[in-house]
Amino acid sequence: MWLQRLIIDLRCVMGLGCEGEEVPRHGLFGALALVGLLAFAFRGCEPLPSTGYTAPISGVVPGAFTLIGGSFQLSVTPLDPDGNAFFDDTVKPEDFTFSDMQVYSFAQPDELIEDAVAVSVDVQVVLPGTTGGGITVPILLDSSGSMSWTDPNDLRKDAAKSFVDQLGNDDFSAVLDFGAGADSDFSVTRLLQDITSDKDLLYAGIDQSVAWGGTPLYDSLCETLDWMIAGALTNPSLLVLTDGENNDSYTCTMQSVIDKAQLAEIPVFSVGLGEGIDFTELQQLAGQTGGTFAAALDAEGLQTLFESMGVAVTKGRYIVSAEATFVNPLDNEGQYIIRGLLTVNIKGRIMQTPIEFVINASLTTDNGD
Numbered sequence: 001m002w003l004q005r006l007i008i009d010l011r012c013v014m015g016l017g018c019e020g021e022e023v024p025r026h027g028l029f030g031a032l033a034l035v036g037l038l039a040f041a042f043r044g045c046e047p048l049p050s051t052g053y054t055a056p057i058s059g060v061v062p063g064a065f066t067l068i069g070g071s072f073q074l075s076v077t078p079l080d081p082d083g084n085a086f087f088d089d090t091v092k093p094e095d096f097t098f099s100d101m102q103v104y105s106f107a108q109p110d111e112l113i114e115d116a117v118a119v120s121v122d123v124q125v126v127l128p129g130t131t132g133g134g135i136t137v138p139i140l141l142d143s144s145g146s147m148s149w150t151d152p153n154d155l156r157k158d159a160a161k162s163f164v165d166q167l168g169n170d171d172f173s174a175v176l177d178f179g180a181g182a183d184s185d186f187s188v189t190r191l192l193q194d195i196t197s198d199k200d201l202l203y204a205g206i207d208q209s210v211a212w213g214g215t216p217l218y219d220s221l222c223e224t225l226d227w228m229i230a231g232a233l234t235n236p237s238l239l240v241l242t243d244g245e246n247n248d249s250y251t252c253t254m255q256s257v258i259d260k261a262q263l264a265e266i267p268v269f270s271v272g273l274g275e276g277i278d279f280t281e282l283q284q285l286a287g288q289t290g291g292t293f294a295a296a297l298d299a300e301g302l303q304t305l306f307e308s309m310g311v312a313v314t315k316g317r318y319i320v321s322a323e324a325t326f327v328n329p330l331d332n333e334g335q336y337i338i339r340g341l342l343t344v345n346i347k348g349r350i351m352q353t354p355i356e357f358v359i360n361a362s363l364t365t366d367n368g369d
Helices: 001-015 025-043 155-165 201-205 217-231 254-264 278-288 299-314
Strands: 057-066 069-076 096-107 112-126 139-142 173-178 187-197 237-241 270-271 293-296 317-326 334-346 351-362
Touching: 057 173, 057 278, 057 299, 069 112, 069 254, 069 334, 069 351, 096 317, 112 334, 139 155, 139 270, 139 317, 155 237, 155 270, 155 299, 173 201, 173 317, 187 217, 217 237, 237 299, 254 334, 270 278, 270 299, 278 293, 293 299, 293 334
Parallel strands: 057 351, 139 173, 139 237, 237 270, 270 293
Antiparallel strands: 057 069, 057 293, 069 317, 096 112, 096 334, 112 317, 173 187, 334 351
């Protein structure tokens, strides 16, 4: 009888008919309690973050942006509570959603300029190797003089070592630098540690990087790629860090670097360090070779970036292509910061990760649109 009474009270509260009876106060409270219980029982249907699961973003490559919006591509790796990557071949773009997207001033990073909306349009799975076995990822470090003030405490060395820590038992790396002279086999590059899986040797090679000289970025990338190609490395890719734009190359251009990497199928993962520097070419290098790009405004941010890069290179990643639209057009051309939240839903596991990247907004795209 009590259940029948509660159902009648619930129907009355919901406006479905009281069968000619007035609902007593205790009946109203009982009906509302049932509503609360039902809501509690079904709350699990809402997508809530899964405990212990993470999805680090290893980099974002912005495309062309105008005053009304543009495109971007990000790399993200879902990890279970044990740090193992997991992927789903049936994943769809709608499994990657963006929220709280906002545009901030580049000059005043806390100044909100405009709201934005972003939608995923494509997703690809990129695994670390295609022929079995491990991977080989040389590290090319900037040892130009500007590092003495962009990274006076040598934090890049700790960050590079954290990348080495991500390597598996079957993985290999090497350490090279530019800006501080050259070895006999190179013109502008030093080989600080040859190909090895010994992490202690790699740490020692990283510690040999210095801070003096110019920035022969293009020439060093060219001869590093040539060295990698000649070595017939297994599942090769390249990680490069620089804090400036090229100013000391004479034989290579960025386009020739991109062409060389594309022909050899070597993805380049690039990291830019510093404020007020145009990293457009590094973004193009990463985007056009199958790598990714990340930027740190100061050396303190390198540790997280190198760790995330290490996860992407050694464990694989999703490459998510997305389109962003500003709620209202921006007033001026120039650099802006886009921030928001990425929600990833893989195999029923929900992961949320903050996203932040810098764009160059222009009046029109390169093709005049």
